[in-house]
Amino acid sequence: MIPNKLWNNEILYQSENLLETYKNELISLGMLEYAQLFKGDTSGAIGGENEEETIKHFSERFLTSSARMQFLVLDPKKYFSQISKDLHSTFSSGNISILDIPSGTGAGVLSLLFNISELRNSTKLPRLPLNISIFAGDYSESALNIYCNILESAKLKLERELIYIKYDRQIWDASDIKSTTSLMKKWLKNEEKYEEFYILMSAFSGVGSDKYKTFAGVFDFIQNFVSDLHCTTILIEPNTHKAKSFLAEFAKSAKKWIKWLIRKEETTNDERFQWKDSVTNNIAKSGVLVNQYSRV
Ligand SMILES: C[S@@+](CC[C@H](N)C(=O)[O-])C[C@H]1O[C@@H](n2cnc3c(N)ncnc32)[C@H](O)[C@@H]1O
Incomplete structure (x- = not known):
């Protein structure tokens, strides 16, 4: 079911298009040289503090984040049967609008797009026109600049598989309601054009677990804002203590919204999968936790 070039001998290989971008x-x-020589021996900056921090994070951690998303989309070990199936069905055709928060430099969304594109290319998914509008929010302007650069260079490659993207971005502070109101209004300004809405929250726990109390009001606000839309929220995290605590806090908050949401939780069950880091040329290991909230 999964193309050999992406999953072979129990090792995940990232899409050539993603690697090139x-x-x-x-x-x-x-x-490039810094990234090739990186030994993976720091805990990994959270990114975004300033331009230098953002570029360092991009060079050290981008492929780790994109590997987690790839493992979910391809689901080679059948850990994520429900959520992965939902992703395939949502991203098969039509008009979809994604809010990517905090977007960082775009590892999550780029991996989602290129893996859907790979599945289309190998005829594992139907090749029907798919229009995706992406709105990115992050408090780091330098991260948003890199984000837009990589989406711009991905655009034509995705179009070969009939995936048409457009994107916009805004500086956003997850602890600030005013900034979130403006983010939500801009994201949904052409709401009537889309059939489905997606909120992608990938690798948020690094900052989100320590600051959960500061962000909780904003999470409530976002979920209330989308309560009458066909909207799915997906949280993808590494399998760490911080991430478990972040997801548990989010699930507690979600009890307030649960009337209109159903929650699906899937993980790699503490097992770690192997993936080839084609920049450092090493085989790395990761685990994934995924929570999805969708409308009943
Ligand atoms: C680990 S990155 C996640 C990036 C991306 N979603 C991914 O999958 O790789 C975390 C991001 O959170 C952003 N961030 C940290 N505090 C924030 C805040 N208060 N509001 C908005 N973004 C914040 C940082 O700028 C950084 O880009």
Whole structure:
């Protein structure tokens, strides 16, 4: 079911298109050599504090985040049968609008798009026109700049598989209601054009678990704002203590919204999958936790 070039001998290989896009951006930032020599021996900056921190995070952690999303979309070990199936069905055709928060430099969304594209290319998914509008929010302007660069260079590659993207972005502070109101209004300004809405929250726990109390009101606000839309929220995290605590807090908050949401929770069950890091040339290991909230 999964193309050999992406999953072989129990090892995940990232899409050539994603790697090319990523490496070109590393080259333009003058960071390719730094990324190739990175030994994975820091805990990994959260990113976003300032431009230097953002570029470092992009060079060290981008492929780790994209590997987690890829493992979910392809689901080679059948850990995520329900959520992965939902993703395939949502991203098969039509008009979809994604809110990517905090977007960082775009590892999550780029991996989602290129893996859907790979599945279309190998005829594992139907090749029907798919229009995706993406709105990114992050408090780091430098992350948003890189985000837009990589989506711009991905655009034509995705169009070969009839995936048409447009994107916009806004500086956003997850602890601030005013900034979130403006984010939500802009994201939904052409609401009537889309059949489905997606809120992608990938690798939020690094900052989100320590600051959960500061962000909780904003999470309530976002979910209330979309309560009459066909909207799915997906949280994808590494299998860490911080992430478990973040997801547990989010699930507690969700009890307030649960009247209109159903929750699905799937994980790699503490097992770690192997993936090839084609920049450092190492085989790395990761685990994934996924929570999905969708309308009844
Ligand atoms: C680990 S990155 C996640 C990026 C991306 N979603 C991914 O999958 O790789 C975390 C992001 O959170 C952003 N961030 C940290 N605090 C924030 C806040 N208060 N409001 C909005 N974004 C914040 C940082 O700028 C950083 O880009």
